[in-house]
Amino acid sequence: MRKPLDDTALDVLFRQARTQNGWLDVPVSDDQLRALYDVMRLGPTSANCCPARLVFLRTPEAKARLLPALSPGNVDKTKAAPVTTIIGYDTRFFELLPKLFPHRPEMAQNFANNAALAQTTAVRNGTLQGAYFMMAARALGLDVGGMSGFDNAKVDAEFFPDGRIKSNFLCNVGHGDPSKVLPRLPRLDWSEACTLL
Numbered sequence: 001m002r003k004p005l006d007d008t009a010l011d012v013l014f015r016q017a018r019t020q021n022g023w024l025d026v027p028v029s030d031d032q033l034r035a036l037y038d039v040m041r042l043g044p045t046s047a048n049c050c051p052a053r054l055v056f057l058r059t060p061e062a063k064a065r066l067l068p069a070l071s072p073g074n075v076d077k078t079k080a081a082p083v084t085t086i087i088g089y090d091t092r093f094f095e096l097l098p099k100l101f102p103h104r105p106e107m108a109q110n111f112a113n114n115a116a117l118a119q120t121t122a123v124r125n126g127t128l129q130g131a132y133f134m135m136a137a138r139a140l141g142l143d144v145g146g147m148s149g150f151d152n153a154k155v156d157a158e159f160f161p162d163g164r165i166k167s168n169f170l171c172n173v174g175h176g177d178p179s180k181v182l183p184r185l186p187r188l189d190w191s192e193a194c195t196l197l
């Protein structure tokens, strides 16, 4: 049986991990982003469908295309972040199932024939992969700040004009400025969120 992770690992991943609102002037390399993807992509998805698609904005020019879509409160932190990631999902993810789920290639047809199922599956698993992204970044020594305060339609028009990929949420990546972290908010107690049956 495997042992639980030690306290240091749990602190890095959960207990001391905080959403970042400001960023140190420390770059994130393309190799770090590749290492991050290599880890996050191993997180589980239903039928191994892997619908998440990522766009990494690393330059002022690339960021400038995103800024008009952001809520005002998200502009400065996005400008300051070394990398802003658009976490989207492929609405036609099922076309890749012959590669991703080769022992049952006919699964693709189930989704092709059922738009509602395909949409639910893409959003559910794309969101899970977004969470894996954040945890993988933290595991690799990076900090993150998720953002849903933006206009999805504007982002989709700018970055995914053919309509196949849809944005889900954004995630700044870098090394956070501890002075900009907000006080930790309460979480629900066990009795508020959990039921033992």
Ligand SMILES: Cc1cc2nc3c(=O)[nH]c(=O)nc-3n(C[C@H](O)[C@H](O)[C@H](O)COP(=O)(O)O)c2cc1C
Pocket: 017, 018, 019, 020, 073, 074, 145, 146, 147, 148, 149, 150, 169, 184, 185
């Ligand atoms: C998907 C997602 C979207 C978020 N959107 C925003 C946002 O638009 N603007 C913002 O300032 N914070 C945003 N946050 C940060 C949350 O408010 C923050 O994670 C939460 O308050 C918990 O803070 P903590 O992670 O430091 O404990 C978002 C977080 C996630 C995971």
